[in-house]
Amino acid sequence: MEEITVLSLLPPALALLMIIATRKVLPSLGAGIIIGALLLNDWAVLPSVSLIWETFAGIFVSEGAINDWELFIILFLLILGVMASLISFSGGSRAFGDWALQRVKTRVGSQLITLIFGILVFIDDYFNSLTVGQVSQPLTDRHKVSRAKLAYIVDSAAAPICVLAPLSSWGAYIITIIDDILSNYSEIPYSGLQAFIYMLPMNFYAIAAILFVFLVIVWKLDIGSMRKHEERAIVHQQLLDPSRKNVPGDQAQDLDTHNGSVSDLVIPIIALIVSTVSIMVFTGVRAAENVTALTIFAETDVARSLVYGGLIGLGASFLLTLGKRPSAVNVIKTSWNGIKSMLPAIYILILAWIIVTIIDQLQTGEYLASQIDDSISVVFLPALLFVLAGLIAFSTGTSWGTFTILLPIAGEIAGVLDLSMILPFLAAVLAGSILGDHCSPISDTTILSSTGAGSHHIDHVVTQLPYAILTAIGAFAGFLVLGMTGSTLGGLSTALLLILAIGFYLKNTVTSLPQN
Template sequence: MEGVTALSLLPPALALAMIIVTRRVLPSLGAGILTGALILNDWGVLSALSDIWDSFAVLFVTDGALNDWELFIILFLLLLGITASLISFSGGSRAFGNWALHRIKTRTGAQIATFVFGILIFIDDYFNSLTVGQVSRPVTDRHRISRAKLAYIVDSAAAPICVLAPLSSWGAYIITLLDDITSEYSDVSMSGFQTFLAVLPMNFYALSAITLLFFVILWNIDIGPMRRHEERALLHHQLLDPNRSHIPGEQVSNLDEHNGRVRDLVIPIAALIVSTVIFMVYTGVRAAETVTPITIFAETDVALSLVLGGCTGLIVSVLFTFGKRPAAGAFLQAVWNGARSMLPAIYILILAWMIVSFIEELQTGEYIAWLIDGNVSASLLPAILFITAGLIAFSTGTSWGTFTILLPIAADTASVIDITMLLPFLAAVIAGAILGDHISPISDTTILSSTGAGSHHIDHVITQLPYAIIAAAVSFVGFIVLGVTGSTTAGLAVSLVLLLLTALYLKNTIETLHDGKEVVSKPE
């Protein structure tokens, strides 16, 4: 591939390796950024440093205009942190935890409630990751569920759910891409929406990840590093690794919480959710030339909607807090604590955005896609495309970028080899992109899931990885079956049966941490 070499793999590979070895995210991302800049500037140090500064500045200002996407995401994080802090300060979190404890009496019930809430908030992965974690935390904390486990539940009910929902920002984006792709081939009579529905049952990874999450919750399957976190939480009442600090989203306050009520949490969060959905519909209607449910979510301004919804939630939480007549100093301290709690996540996001910009300029994704051997049998290509898309999304931290790069390549490959393989090829790319996004330390969704859950970022990445590998392995086999037989039913059945057998094996071989007894802390 002209102009692109294997060196394009070095920055993401270095960053990912350092994250795994050192467990320190910021220095690792910094090393990847510096390496990418040096490669792009022929190893010139001064020009590389200048390029790094430009990549930072362009996150906020482009051609003299504000780059509102990144700014709005950062602003929403600050708004959410302040809102959560005020809810805690007003006693809403404590009251909600006590209320839920009387109704959700088991650890399994608390996890299932979080899982169901994540499914219901399918409209956008950013919104899902942050909101579900913040709302569920008071309940899961009371039931001694580790923050790493909460982050895994939140993350597995974010992108894997959103990618299956046509009326979501993900679904709308994919449908738009598929519509452009299918219109290029006279042999394909389906619209983008019809194609999206057709490939849904072939998205083996998303379906496997969600199903595995249900088994993990139901049967307490705590494996690998997750077991250590759950053991620490259950037996020692430590929800976080005590050796780590600066947890994103963690509310640290020495202030006395006011006597709160359940409504102090429920109404501000409900206002945030409802208003965000309304603003997403409103901005989508304004931007869409033809107003349909799909075009609304395809054209909606997610970042602006999150900020406006966040402002609404914050205003409501401020009003409820003022109703308790707090001291001005204590109120301002709570506001500062909320903003400060989100700073670690913002630092990680900024560096992740910067390294992604260098990875895009190095054309890392295109290089990996180019490595696909065109001489491979068509029956094996779904499995190969699945792994390729996973590697691209893992390396670049973006599933949407992977869709953009690889879906057209997959379609062109099908048109040359066998047009009847178009749907399996497209499905394999979408499923692989979700896999890579799910396990990448530099993925926005991974970062925001750990932030919403109040978990340390690297703890979330490491504890989630074994479960993602299991879902990926059974999906890989499913895509082989799909390619060989051409049967969606056979591929999906093989994936889910293998997943069930694996879950049953783990259930029967791993001793439960609490000997089958539910541990519930007493209401305060």
């Protein structure tokens, strides 16, 4: 396939339609992979099989060396699974649930604490999604909050807060790209970091997503499929759909759990967080030529830091478990249960990485980006770029890939049409990328949010989609106002007021489920 055509949209579209129709993620991703490989090889079967195998092998070995990104993410998932299983086995999860239950009296409170924790852990989205979900599970489980609802809260705080934080892996990466774009225009008097700060109030989707999840929690706005999950959790005490099996990342309660204490959970989690952040800073300092707070997070080795920090957290949980004097057989079985609990998520993640690689070779993102018409009025371009970035991120499953493709294009458009609009254009791309990330079933952040929360992935995708679309409506209106008036305050006010109006409407039209 030499020419970029509309057919490049076929693999992600097929995968999405099959996921919606069958509610089976793995076969759907597999179908998208096969069609994509066939398109790349002009429908020749053997070369397509070879391409799929090479792409799969590249997850583990690349250019004759260990692929220390994808492989380390898989290792971190396995480490986290074993760690969670040991914490549960030692009684830490139960003790933390009992302790939290005495202090957090309501379902709303348990959800708000999860949201606050997600906002505080802004260093990295992978770290955020997995850690916040694992820590919050014992509390939200005790208050009978469905795992789908937990996954939505986790996901709504992960990417949005990371894209707003300069001192995060996301912020550093974005600032680096923006700095390169702005260097082409001598008349722009500010740096990439300054531009990033100026753009923060223009990232309407990220801000609105955090506001909307707060409203969903406080006003109990359970709509669509989410309502079914929440009703099942409250009325029938079932946190998951009982018709589904193999929950990714679920904390195993097998074997005999011990009478643990809160420290059995808190100490390993603190060890994990402190050591991971410390190693991120250390690897960033070693790699950076000019050491600043920004360059540290721009150059840090996130995947390696997660693995090393995970091993330290696992070591702490292992030592605390040994203090209960369990049998060796039970420790081994518990560890194996932790590994098995992560396998469904790893299978989904591997297939997502394969289809993303194939979509990248099909140049799906480039095709969508090429559809921008230069004749469109600059007034509508912020809203258009927001939608286009959402489509690219949704189709490719990657926010960062969308940043790489569309940010330079948005900068070039501003340079040609109206350089004063460069920041609104760039902000619209960032906001749309988060929207697409939230909606895409092949987004690694979405997959890991499901994993951290112990939710079935398809349940998380389907229940989050209506909230993401409603948030997108508010953000889209904000970008229209921003394009028409040039006022950041006007655009942000429009987006947030519309989100409040949508929330207030739902509050008065949707009957709230009973709460405690």
